[in-house]
Amino acid sequence: MISSDLSVAVIGVGARSVIGLHAPEVRPGTRITAVVDTTAEGRQRGADLFPGAQVHESTEALIAAGGVDAAIITTPDHTHADIAEQLLQAKIAVYLEKPLATSLEDADRVLTAAAQTNTPLYVGHNFRHSGVVQALRQVVQRGEIGEVKAVWVRHFVGNGGDYYFKDWHADRSKTGTLLLQKASHDIDVVHYLAGGYTRQVVGMGGLVLFGGLTDRHERPGQTMPDWFSMDNWPPASHTGLNPVVDVEDVSMMLMQLDNGVFASYQQCHFTPDYWRNYTVIGTEGRVENFGDTGGGVVRVWNRRHLWAANGDAEYPIQGVVEGHEDADRLTMAEFLEHVVTGAPTLISPVAAREAVAAGALAAESLRNGSAPYRVPDLPTDVLNHFSTSAKD
Numbered sequence: 001m002i003s004s005d006l007s008v009a010v011i012g013v014g015a016r017s018v019i020g021l022h023a024p025e026v027r028p029g030t031r032i033t034a035v036v037d038t039t040a041e042g043r044q045r046g047a048d049l050f051p052g053a054q055v056h057e058s059t060e061a062l063i064a065a066g067g068v069d070a071a072i073i074t075t076p077d078h079t080h081a082d083i084a085e086q087l088l089q090a091k092i093a094v095y096l097e098k099p100l101a102t103s104l105e106d107a108d109r110v111l112t113a114a115a116q117t118n119t120p121l122y123v124g125h126n127f128r129h130s131g132v133v134q135a136l137r138q139v140v141q142r143g144e145i146g147e148v149k150a151v152w153v154r155h156f157v158g159n160g161g162d163y164y165f166k167d168w169h170a171d172r173s174k175t176g177t178l179l180l181q182k183a184s185h186d187i188d189v190v191h192y193l194a195g196g197y198t199r200q201v202v203g204m205g206g207l208v209l210f211g212g213l214t215d216r217h218e219r220p221g222q223t224m225p226d227w228f229s230m231d232n233w234p235p236a237s238h239t240g241l242n243p244v245v246d247v248e249d250v251s252m253m254l255m256q257l258d259n260g261v262f263a264s265y266q267q268c269h270f271t272p273d274y275w276r277n278y279t280v281i282g283t284e285g286r287v288e289n290f291g292d293t294g295g296g297v298v299r300v301w302n303r304r305h306l307w308a309a310n311g312d313a314e315y316p317i318q319g320v321v322e323g324h325e326d327a328d329r330l331t332m333a334e335f336l337e338h339v340v341t342g343a344p345t346l347i348s349p350v351a352a353r354e355a356v357a358a359g360a361l362a363a364e365s366l367r368n369g370s371a372p373y374r375v376p377d378l379p380t381d382v383l384n385h386f387s388t389s390a391k392d
């Protein structure tokens, strides 16, 4: 029986590791007792951010030291699967930042380890908890647009130059594709709103702007907020890109889901504005968001019109006006509750796997002449293990 006063480690003390601070806030009694980072700068950040925590150079050293019930993994994407598998084999509960992995094979390997060791695995798809996604979902659930048949997503990644092209995110060997790194949230939300999982994908896109910028260098000791600036405009004025830039900055994918819903997703990393726009079309109406944080609205059209910008109903989007700290706190609280009580969560590891599957195979398609790819099923025994882990 696991104690409700969890002892938790944070692995990878970079920009995202601050979510570890939420653990004791959302579940008093929880303590961050250890940090791991492979760099001296990261270990120093860990010692500063989590005073009193033991500091380790590797996950192996953390496991050997013992004494932790759970670990929050906030390392670069290509390390997720190996670190998660090691922890699960050691029966340490895992909060793994999205994406679950950078390939479908690795995603399935992590789920298999969780199933075989019967150890809690949770993937940090915090966007499911956001006000905008919940508002869209509630419209669908109330039946205001009938039965969902199509979902279209436009993703204006205005901060893309700063967020994704000045460190490891720009390097395929570390992210695979921005259709995982960035779009895994949205693919998951498409699945959530449509009530199905992608079974066929087609991708198209390329590196059309940032690949031409030649001012590049490493940024040792820095994390993303150190170089972020809204003054980096127009996009071609960005300097100090990662030495390797080989991920696409414009990507598009088409999806057919197992329940017959069709979906599309478009991502561009050099738009002037930074937000996501969803349109969900059902048999009796459609819903769309304007803004994706507190202060924005969701509008529903469910009568016949020509052009009618205001729609037939409007709902406010709840939550923070900037960023996603509210969703981050809900996500962490849900993980800790799941570890202690086994309570089902809003997102299951299976849903996280299906987001990886669609994104990874869309990138394969994009890089192979837009050939269609079919998503293989998760092995049944692994699927069955997670059958009661999600709320729906």
Ligand SMILES: NC(=O)c1ccc[n+]([C@@H]2O[C@H](COP(=O)([O-])OP(=O)(O)OC[C@H]3O[C@@H](n4cnc5c(N)ncnc54)[C@H](O)[C@@H]3O)[C@@H](O)[C@H]2O)c1
Binding pocket: 011, 012, 013, 014, 015, 016, 017, 036, 037, 038, 039, 042, 058, 059, 073, 074, 075, 076, 077, 079, 097, 098, 099, 124, 125, 126, 167, 181, 223, 224, 324
């Ligand atoms: N859910 C969200 O909203 C959200 C937001 C931002 C980032 N993220 C995710 O968080 C993860 C980390 O992103 P970031 O921006 O913090 O990266 P970062 O580069 O700022 O930090 C990564 C840290 O991990 C350390 N590290 C690298 N390999 C390691 C290893 N094998 N073991 C231990 N430490 C290791 C690095 O030294 C660095 O300190 C990514 O997977 C990203 O997708 C999620």
